[in-house]
Structures are given as structure tokens and as C-alpha cells.
Amino acid sequence: MTHAVTSGGMSAGEVVLEVRDLVKYFPITRGVVFKRKIGEVKAVDGVNLQLRRGETLGVVGESGCGKSTFAKLLVSLEKPTSGGISVQGQDISRLRGRELTRARRNIQMVFQDPYTSLNPRMTVGDIIGEPFAIHPDVAPPQDRRRRVQELLDLVGLNPDHINRYPHQFSGGQRQRIGIARSLALKPEILICDEPVSALDVSIQAQVVNLLEGLQDELGLSYIFIAHDLSVVRHIADRVAVMYLGKVVEVGTDLDIYDHPTHPYTQALLSAVPVPDPALRGHRDQIVLEGDVPSPANPPSGCRFRTRCWKAQEICATDVPALEPRGGSDHPSACHFAEERDVVHAID
């Protein structure tokens, strides 16, 4: 699993973020005062990814596959059990105190729920200006108000609304406030943890388009975490598919959506609703059985084998490496990787 994953496509810029063998186990403890460790939840288990400048890397997977833990690790809200996260050559997972605070400026996060991630007792000006209060050397006090208004303008809100409270805004506007705040420190990398899944569909497009526009204007790199495959397809240049804490397939959006080789990716894609009614029922549909196994006790070998229709003996014994297989040029972690079109009609 030391194979660093890269793939072709438009991503020609320098690497701004590199994740190597990232592992996060949460201990399961028993006892109140004298805690005994009785197990571990393997939330993220050996993830290798690279993010290039100006690129959007989509991370998809079902609930509980470790996407959010992955995001929290990237912004140092959780410390990794092992592995490294290097931002422009600096390993941020080893930093402490002031150095960490400084490094945080470069990598910021947009949160999922715009309703709870804004303090209801702070005005929009205070919320967006909070990064300046935490990092006083970024903007002098007399400059902050102007900077906040510029940020409001940047995300398409009225700069005069600086003194309003979050409850006076709609969900989409609140998410814009959240984005403005993440941009206050001029980061190069933005981790978007399901930034649109709490919004109405009509608002989702606006926010995604805003993120795309900001990327072009500011040269940002995104890691875009979502469970909605259509949204990821719209914004992502490359896509990584996660299952139970591991990346099972990674490639450009074309690789993943039109030429998926991992059975799990194929199953996910076949579940995406089709807008064209004429196509309905003419597609290759894969219905997975059972639930995701517990990350505290994952299956041996390939983690997907318990729900996979291709599973054989080797799947229970050998962990499949993430490498190009089955005549495809993008990496896939399946012993029997094989292209199968599940998006287009087959007859």
C-alpha cells in the first residue's frame, strides 16, 4: 500500500497535499475511571492520496466509510494514529502549538451543516472575522471590517449585511458565509465535507458553482467529500471511492464514471437515479445485499468481499493492492477488477 496514487488527466500542477498511509483508529474503551481498551474502530485505514494545485479531488462512499474522519484528519481536528499528511512538503500531523496554528492557515474546511456550524450569538461580521481574531497578524484590526466585506462580496452576499445574525439568512446564504469564513485566511487547500448535502437541490447547484468559480479565481485546490455522486461528478477532476476506511478505486472523473473497474464503484454508480425516464430499466442494476460491516471488526482480506458477487477464496486471504488492473489505466483495489458500464443503457 505504499504505492502513491497518481493518474493522468488535467492534473499537471505541483502536489500541494500528500497523504501517506494515513491511519486513524478510535479506541473502544470500557470503564469510567480506569479505562481499558477493548477494541478499535478502524475509521481510516491506510489511505494514500495526492492533491495537485487547482485540482478538485472528490471523495465518495456511503455513510460510515470514514469520509468525515478523513476530512477531520486533514484539518488536524483529529490526530492520525499513523501516517503523514504533508502540505507543500511540511508534515502537519507532527506539528504542535504555534506551528500548527500557522500551518492551519493553508488548509481550511467548509462544514456540512450551515445551520449549526455558525454561532447563533455572533454576527456575520464576527463569524467571518473570527479567523482574524485567532490569527491577528493576518490583518490589522482597523483593516478587518473591510476584509470581511470583501469576503462577503466574494461569495456573492451583500457586504452591508455584515451586522446581521445567521438566523436572518437562508441555508444557501449561510453556507456562503461558511465558505467566506474558510477563505478569510487565504488558504490554498479547502476541505469541503459534504458542503451541499444539507441544502435544497436548487441551492446545491449555486453553491457548487460558487466553489468552482472561486477555484478558478483564487487557484484553490479542493478535497470535495460527498455521498452524492452526481454532485461529485459535476465538480471533481479526480475521484476516490472509499469503503470501510480504505480507498478502493481512484481515477479521473471519466475513469470512475465511465470505466469503473471495482465492483463497489459499479454498485454505487448503478444506484444513481437516471433523469431520463426512457433509460429506466434499461440499465445494468446492481443491488448490494447486507450492511457495511462494522469498522471495529472489518472482514479479512478485501473488505468488500462480504457483499461482493465476485468474491472468491483469495479475497478472504489477500488484501488487494490499489494498482492499475484489468486492462484499465487507473488503480483499483480488486483482485478481479474488470470494467463494467453501469451508467449508460445497455440495450
Add this chain to the structure above:
Amino acid sequence: MSAQSSGQTALTSARAIAWARRRAALAGFWREYRTQRTGLVGLAFLLMVIALALATPWVTDAGGLDPTKVHGGRLDAPSLAYPLGTDELGRSVLLLTLWGARVSLLVGVTATLLAIVIGSLVGILAGHFGGWTSWVLMRLADWFIVVPTLVLAMVLLLVLGSNLFTIIVVIGVASWAGTARLIRAQTLAVEGRPYLERARALGAGHWHQMSRHVLPNVMPLVLASTTLQVASAILLESTLSFLGLGDPNQISWGTMLHRAYEAGAVSYGAWWYLLPPGLGILVVVLCFTLCGRAMESVVNPRLRGGGR
């Protein structure tokens, strides 16, 4: 929320906006408070008592408290000269009641402030840091809750000696634990909100998180609990004074009851010596409780009746 009005406010200075915001918040609070009839009654009586206590030095003569300068009889019944009769030293009970209100209120409010400061600090620290810090602080709070408050206060007063300052400190130290538990619970609720996680992702330190996010969100609860606690602080002060542990140089309502009891006012039938301080305690405690309950239901709308 028209565009013009917000455009107008954007032109004014940040300080003016902050004040306007506070005024608006206060006005909103008052609007809600006004709907609580019992709270209004409590507030009216309370303001009256406070006004009387503040005005006492100007409208009365402190010389009347000195037993060597008074001319009343011993435990005289109410008369025109002494509307509420006299005590065993010939002093006017009305005068004693008015001056006693000052001490009772002063001790009640100051001791409560002390208890609230200790309680909020411990509660926020325990809620924010969790783990061992929380465990140690909460066991300490448990200890203070489990030990009978009155016994603890009596022992502390005997050790420290009794004067106004030590009484305030002892009452404060004996009654912070409940507040600490309340504030810790609220802090835990605030700590779970994503905006704190977000602040951490921005690199916010513990001080920033506690002062900018936790404190403003627990503050309303702190205020409501303060008002309620004043009542119990006044009661505790009266109890301690009645038991003879009050400051001998100060007259509080508790001290008056203590002296009345010692002087045999009960068997003598000197109701005018017992009733005024007793009713004073009753009215003030009731008023603070009514105000506190009303504030609590403004702060926490879930406490309001199902009607609204």
C-alpha cells in the same frame, strides 16, 4: 430587514453597532419578561425594597441604632412614636428593619456573585477540558453538594471568625457547586456544536473557545441562576445570623430574629419584634425567586407553559 436600514447601520462605527445590538437584545428580553405577570410583581416589590434600603441612610438617623442614645422603653408595643414597637434595648424595630435590609441584601447579592463566578469558572473548565480535569472538578463539586451547606458554613465561620467579609466568602464558597453543575451541563451542550469544531479548525485556542463561544452561550443561564441563588444566599445569611454566627456589629434580619429570640420576645408575645424581619426575608426571597423563574423562562423557552 430592508436593505436601506442595514445600509444605514453599516455606516456607523463598530462600537455604536455593538451598543445598538445590546440595547436591542435588552429590549427583546424585556418584551418577553413583561409577559410574565408573577415576574413583574416580584420585580416591582424587589425594586421597592432595594429603593428603601438605598434611601435608608438619608431618610433615617443612624444614631437610632446606638443603644446608648435611644429613649424607647423595653419591648414596647407599636405606638405613634415607634410604629413597629421597640426592641429589648429600646430601639425602634422599624429602624432596625430598614437598616437590616441593607445588610441582608448586600450579603445576599455579593455572596451570590462570588458563588456564580466560582461556579461558572469551574463549570466551563470542567465542560471544556473534560477527562481528568472534569472528573476532579466535578468530584469536588459533588463533595460540596453532599456536605450539608449549613453545617459547612457554620464550621467555616467558626474557623474564620465572623464578620461581614467572612460571611460573604463562606456563603459564596458553600453554594457554588450547584451552579458549577448547571454551567458544565450547558457547556457540554455548546461544546458539541459544530461551530466550536470549526473554531478549532481555524486554530482557536482554549481561551478563545471558552470566552468567545462558550461563555456568551451560557451567560443567559448564568444570569437567571444568579437571581435564583440570591434568594438562597439571603436565607443562608439569615439562618447563620439567627444561630448567632452573624457579624455582631451589623444588624441584619437574621441578627434581629436571633436577638428577639434571645430577649424572650416569643414568650413575651412581642410579635412586632419577630414579624418585620421575618416578613422582610419572606418578601425578598419570594421576589428574587419570582424574578429568577421569570428570567429562566425567558432564557429557556421550553420552560414556558404550553399556551404559547
